[in-house]
Amino acid sequence: MEIPFAITLDVGTSRANHTGSWRVERPVYVDRMPPCNNACPAGENIQGWLYEAESGNYEGAWRKLVEENPIPAIMGRVCFHPCETACNRVQVDEAVGINAVERFLGDLAIEKGWVLPDAGPDTGKRILVVGAGPAGLSATYHLRRLGHHVRLVDSAQRLGGMMRYGIPAYRLPRDVLDAEIARIVAMGVDVELGHVVHDIEQERSEGGFDAVFLAVGAQLGKRVNIPAGDSSRVIDAVSFLHQVADEDPPLLGRRVVIYGGGDTAFDAARTARRLGATDAVVVYRRNRERMGASGEELEQALGEGVTVRWLSTVNKFEGDRMVLEMMRLNDEGFPEPTGEFEELDADSLVLALGQDTDLALLDQASDVKVEDGVVEVMESMMAGASGIFAGGDAVPADRTATVAVGHGKKAAHGIDDFVMGRTPVPKERHELATFDRLNTWYYADAPRTKRPELEKIRRQTNFEEVIGGLNEDNALFEARRCLSCGNCFECDNCFGVCPDNAVIKLGPSQRYQFDYDFCKGCGICVKECPCGAIEMVPERI
Amino acid sequence: MLRQIEGSRAVAETVALCRPEVVCAYPISPQTHIIEAVGVMVKAGELAPCEFINVESEFAAMSVAIGASATGARAYTATSSQGLLFMMEAVHNAAGLGLPIVMTLANRAIGAPINIWNDHSDAMAVRDAGWIQLFAESNQEAADLHVQAFRLAEELSVPVMVCMDGFILTHAVEGVDILDQSFVDSFLPPYEPRQVLDTNDPVSIGAMVGPEAFEEVKYLAHLRQLDALVRIPAIAKEFADATGRDSGGLVRSYRTEDADILIVALGSVLGTIKDAVDIRREAGERVGVVGITSFRPFPAEAVREALCQARQVVVVEKAFSIGFGGVLSTDVAMAMQGVETNLRTVVAGLGGRSITRRSLEELIETAGRDELETLTFLDLDHGAVERERARMGETRRSGPSAENLLRDRGTAATAPVKEQA
């Protein structure tokens, strides 16, 4: 229509007015490091695979997961999940059950027979991996993906290292362990079991290996000098659990005392209960707050009838009499003897005081530095400059399977750089997505899905798995509790809340972009972004 | 068909013939009979399709008309006096938006003092609003003007106000030839808006216009009114050719040939003036009348042409600008620029005071003697005014003048005047 001058206007003409010039700050989309990812020793992209799981794309989630960690079904059981401790959702209600979802995905993968990605194109490089525990298996997996030939050797008769010989079956069923290991081996790995490496340099040169990864673990249980009669039965926890794993359990009697406060102590106590001990008493010289074991582990142990004597040390063990000395914590929190004693009837004592590493194979490797019984390594996990890499319990770090998996991955990349003659490029680390960056209003209120627990009575008598898994419904639910901290999950908030229509939606999984022609820089998008994936930066004038 | 009919009824029936689609009604004397009659026709289904909306104020009435007109409907309303002032903001707005609304203004005085009777103060108050203002001399013309008004309004996208004297015309029963539907339909094509709210072709109507274009917008509105100076006589002629009736147009002269004195006026008083002129002509006085039908746009050229031969021009007007004098006179004076003439203003008939033929005859006689003052108030009770001024001089709390004057004339006790509306 022929419209009257000035009083009537054609629609949409205001787009000629570029209000972007009003802006003094501009919003930009960012990807921040989610605290779960940040806390994961295995370097998993947890937020990433949860994102896939949220839509029910479990295979996609699993594939994203195994990018970093090839053994999620195992990790989903044994990981002490620092991710959940770090999870921002703790401050809303409870942490997302990452570990449970991981296990669900791992189990589903086994059930569905999903296979790991193919090995990379052959590089012609040969790598020796010593030790088939979590670090060695992880390194093997990543090295194979990078196209390197891997020879995996272990002194034991079966693969798995401490996962098999240190972790009781009720926590990690052997079929799960076997399935995930088999999947790695199926990538094409040269495995030799029952093989003890005495001299690494010799082994390396004889085998013509371009690099070596030492993942020998810490298999030697620490002993302390406790006056004990000949008749008294004393065993270290590592040996105890190893023998149980080899289905040759030692006879400990009905009253078992376990000395120590770490997870191993409780594993031993719970195993003892399952082997028929009526009393499984953990003796620990500090209090509950300072205990090394996870609270979850303690709760489960207590639930199974394990008892704990806090602030106590084993002073003497003779016959079936054990003397405990009472301790108190000094101002620095260290335990001091009180001079007060108590007696306890015991048939055996299990020492769970930590493990040492057997590094005899390094005796000839002159440029590898060993200190305090562990191998010193660089950022790339290389010990010295010789192409010898180390990880897992053999290097200074927390001795957990998850840390070991992380080491394995890191070492694999270090080895890759080394054998391919590349200078390692430090990875850019994103700023942490802290809780204050989030707008939690937008997340639905939801408590965490409890993992079903077996009847207490059942777990006292057998090695059936204590903690059940999630089913498809509650795994989805749990995945959807993820806040996606610091990473856009396409909630359309920025697109919707912009008073100036200055956000362009690019379509599914394409995210958004700002239309700076019109963005006035009000910052509502930043404030209303649930996950903190937008930030304001000053406009350069 | 010629019928003996009340003026309001004649207008209502004629408006109905124009097929208005939205009619908004708010009661105010003396306009009420018109809108009531239209309402009955709508409710009875005689006027259809048409939405008859009983609004809560004149402001709303004009606003509803604005909305309807902008949506492409032919919109009509009617009002008077205070009602016009109450809708004033919307009156300006309708014109500013170029919406061809037609409104009947049953002219009535503006209070205080409250007064329901006829004068032209209301029309004068909105003369600058941008509406075309046509004044009817008789009920026949009032009726005819409505048909022409819709035609004019819609041709030019300018609202038109048909002014008819309240009570004097609206309540007078006299013979009016009501047009027939087929003629009106042929004379007045369906409303084709210049701009319309259409979901298929959206526009924004009513933008804020700043200094950079406001003057141009207003000048364009002015040009449209100048266009109307051409269209008004053309439409009137077309109407006359078809009906044989001389209704509308810009100005109409009566016995102006060889006139020394020309009386200028608006509306129904022209009839009484004509009678007085006839009598004075018989007495040998060379006097004539020029009636202005189109007050806005003001036909300056036509007025000058009609008046330029007269020795004396007497503007008789039912309104005045307090503190100055005539309103119409000012326009006439502007029109007469460059022509030597004696211009006299006679304010008459305020608040319904009767303008009698006798007073007009006397006025003509006085003018003939060149004794008419520049500004005269016809039949003003100078004594009452002087006495009130004396009272005001004597005491600070002299009370309200309106009541004092009524008491002075012995027409009021202490009770207030009761409105007849």
Place this chain on the structure above:
Amino acid sequence: MVTAAEILSVAAFDEGRRAQAFPSFGSERTGAPVVSFCRIDDREIRTREPVMEPDAVIIQDVTLIHQVDLFSGLSKDGYVLVNTSRAFDELGFGDFFDKFRPERLMTCPATEFALEHVGRPLPNAALLGGFAALTGQITMEAIDKAVRERFAGLVGERNVAAAAAAFSYVTSKEEELTRASTN
């Protein structure tokens, strides 16, 4: 009264004459009666002034006759019709009407006729019937038609009956007066 003026104008219009009816809208006194005007002419009626010099005055409410100056413009040849059951000289005008023509001064109990025929005290039609009889300016037939135009059906019928009764009444009184004067 407004209705009466309108009906009268319609009756005149029906007889082919020009007519103009309008209510009072001048600044009457407080508590003033409603005054309505009707002009009848054979030429175009242009004037808009109130009727200043009536040829006839119809008074519907007899109580007003001493309160309002109703007869100032009435010529000596004018007609007066008053709605009352009393006789004209009983109305207490004194010598005011001495110089008027007595046969043009008439009373008529129009309200009574209305009550009788219409059932309500609405004397308009009856007064018009009386007016037609008194002045001869309008025919009873025209009044009949105009009343029926105004009031449809039975109401019109009854009003016409009231008008006719008043017409007969006034006619007979006129005849009486004529007889009296001839006597």
Place this chain on the structure above:
Amino acid sequence: MTTQPVHFYQIGSFAVGNRLLSDGERTVQSNLDRTNSIDSGHRACQGCGEALGARYALDAAMRATNGQIVAVNATGCLEVFSTPYPETSWRIPWLHSLFGNAPAVATGVAAALRVKGKKDVRVVAQAGDGGTVDIGFGCLSGMFERNDDVLFICYDNEGYMNTGVQRSAATPPAARTATTEVVGPEPGNIFGQGKDLPRIAIAHDIPYVATATVADLHDLERKVERAMEIHGARYLHVLVPCPLGWGSASNETIHVARLAKESGLFPVFEAEGGTVTSVSKIRRQVPVEDYLSIQRRYAHLFGKHPRPDVVARIQAMADRNIARYGLVDEEADSKEMAE
């Protein structure tokens, strides 16, 4: 083991969109093809709640009517910032007449549409709080009373912001405006005045009355959609914070609106046929301080010379709303108290 329903989505229905929801369950605003009834390039202040509210409401109305909307706008910020010659931001047929007549103009539009037989085209009239509760009130009441087929939306920013932040009958007690300055014994707007238009609207017995805020898009859109299902006079009162007039940060617009609701100061509810039929419960109740203290118009209640007495009076207003509309779930309330 407790079973959880699967119908749980990371962001539930609080965010604009949600990749896990079906198209029908997402907001209009999350759609790529939303109308953008008010387009980019308008001259509203940074973080304008009214610009946002208008787009939310009209886009929803456009979806509900399949694009058959005509809008009437009262004078005010929205009008001024959207249509300064030579540019308009509207993408729908739009008419501005005057400050106080939008309801009546809308009546006229509706009447014209009816007479033209355009049954599918619907009318939305919109005004700020001044154009609604003050100068437009007469026309609005008339439109309500006649039950004209118009959805009237009041974008309430609690004052005359267009003219420089003066008090309206929607300005809350204690708030500073240019005509309720922070001087004298009762600084800011005085207590005991003001109009509660939604309740006045309900008293007209019109078919639909609802309140909403720009902080809950799903709720707002649902209400617009509901309103468009109904014919007759409908009223939607949307709280739209004004960074300029309220002295809130431009990025706080939605947040502050949320706090208005969560504190109970702005009850969110809907009424049909004169009866309140649903209430948006408070989800995370906050004391009124949380809402007041982030707005400079209430700065005189805090800081060096705090006025806890005045804050307590405002809290009492919130409490009265909570009681009147049952804004707090009693079950949740008692649980909280037990804790």
